[in-house]
Amino acid sequence: MSEPLDGIVTRGHGNRFTVFANGEYISCQIRGKVKFNTEETTPVAVGDNVKITLTDNNEGVIEEVLPRYSVLSRQKVAQEGIEHVLAANIDSLIVVASIKKPALKVGLIDRFIIAAQLGNLTPVIVLNKADLGIDDEIKALIEDYRKLNYKFFVTSAIDDSSDGNEIDKFHDYLIKHRSILAGHSGVGKSTLLNRLYPGLNLKVADISKGTNRGRHTTSHIELFHLPDGGFVIDSPGIKVLGLWHIEKEDLVYYYHEMESLLGQCRFAVCTHTHEPDCAVKKAVSEGSISKIRYQNYLQIYESLDV
Numbered sequence: 001m002s003e004p005l006d007g008i009v010t011r012g013h014g015n016r017f018t019v020f021a022n023g024e025y026i027s028c029q030i031r032g033k034v035k036f037n038t039e040e041t042t043p044v045a046v047g048d049n050v051k052i053t054l055t056d057n058n059e060g061v062i063e064e065v066l067p068r069y070s071v072l073s074r075q076k077v078a079q080e081g082i083e084h085v086l087a088a089n090i091d092s093l094i095v096v097a098s099i100k101k102p103a104l105k106v107g108l109i110d111r112f113i114i115a116a117q118l119g120n121l122t123p124v125i126v127l128n129k130a131d132l133g134i135d136d137e138i139k140a141l142i143e144d145y146r147k148l149n150y151k152f153f154v155t156s157a158i159d160d161s162s163d164g165n166e167i168d169k170f171h172d173y174l175i176k177h178r179s180i181l182a183g184h185s186g187v188g189k190s191t192l193l194n195r196l197y198p199g200l201n202l203k204v205a206d207i208s209k210g211t212n213r214g215r216h217t218t219s220h221i222e223l224f225h226l227p228d229g230g231f232v233i234d235s236p237g238i239k240v241l242g243l244w245h246i247e248k249e250d251l252v253y254y255y256h257e258m259e260s261l262l263g264q265c266r267f268a269v270c271t272h273t274h275e276p277d278c279a280v281k282k283a284v285s286e287g288s289i290s291k292i293r294y295q296n297y298l299q300i301y302e303s304l305d306v
């Protein structure tokens with residue numbers, strides 16, 4: 001058997017994976033021992049560094065998955081307790097939202113920020129479709145997140161001259177990182193990548209006129225190498241991002257601006273939802289904590305299991 005090659009998984013489809021190794025994309029199967037080594041997590045995911053051997057028909061076999069230094073995962077609904085790894089070895093989780101068409105859902109931004117913290121990833125927010133106009137409400141929202149030191153880029157994938165467009169800054173960020181783009185369908189994830197890397201030629205489609213929603217055009221998670229050594233992963237639009245591994249009472253620890261007030265509420269056990277003399281509610285009414293963030297906190301709090 002020839003010496004194994006080092007590669008990186010760029011795409012998965014059922015039991016087959018595409019691995020980029022030696023400057024080529026090689027279709028690979030997984031060696032049985034790799035498949036059954038782990039019971040609690042996906043054995044091979046996009047972004048994994050692997051060792052492969054080549055077979056006669058120019059295909060390959062994944063012999064080994066090297067240790068992951070980060071994972072973005074979610075719980076498989078049908079198999080409780082099994083961690084489904086969406087991507088491995090990334091450093092940034094970029095949530096893409098659009099100003100409108102589809103309508104902006106701020107709650108999803110916070111859910112992604114929390115998911116990033118869970119996976120030890122840097123959360124980045126991209127607000128796309130700047131060409132559709134940035135009104136005062138949106139400006140205030142951007143300000144709120146920037147105050148909290150989140151990276152926040154306003155972009156237009158189709159009109160470089162739009163007011164406030166930061167596509168170049170976003171590009172600079174991408175080049176230096178290993179990121180995944182995620183968000184609702186139709187917000188322009190693939191269009192942004194096409195704008196920055198026209199050679200990718202990713203499939204994009206208009207949102208539905210009736211519902212103003214995306215059409216779930218991207219169907220696979222796929223990794224693209226960037227000329228400077230980083231990579232970016234495009235992913236299919238999601239409807240909701242369920243959070244797991246978080247208990248209701250721990251949610252506040254993912255809101256750092258609220259966490260710093262803990263201990264100042266009247267009740268030692270305060271959920272910061274309805275209690276009198278709550279330091280968090282006071283900070284919201286005084287304006288030192290963003291109303292938008294607090295509303296998201298309440299919404300997510302309600303959605304979590306006890």
Ligand SMILES: Nc1nc2c(ncn2[C@@H]2O[C@H](COP(=O)(O)OP(=O)(O)OP(=O)(O)O)[C@@H](O)[C@H]2O)c(=O)[nH]1
Pocket residue numbers: 128129130131132155156157158159183184185186187188189190191192203204205206207214215216217218219235236237238
């Ligand atoms: N006005 C405007 N339209 C945009 C912009 N970016 C993307 N679009 C349009 O939005 C529609 C959806 O874009 P896609 O790139 O397919 O969206 P996506 O986020 O990849 O969607 P999924 O693959 O379904 O998750 C297309 O018609 C794009 O032309 C933008 O900056 N401004």
Ligand SMILES: [Mg+2]
Pocket residue numbers: 189190191203204217218234235236237
């Ligand atoms: Mg897409």
Ligand SMILES: [Zn+2]
Pocket residue numbers: 265270271272273275277278279280281
């Ligand atoms: Zn409180």
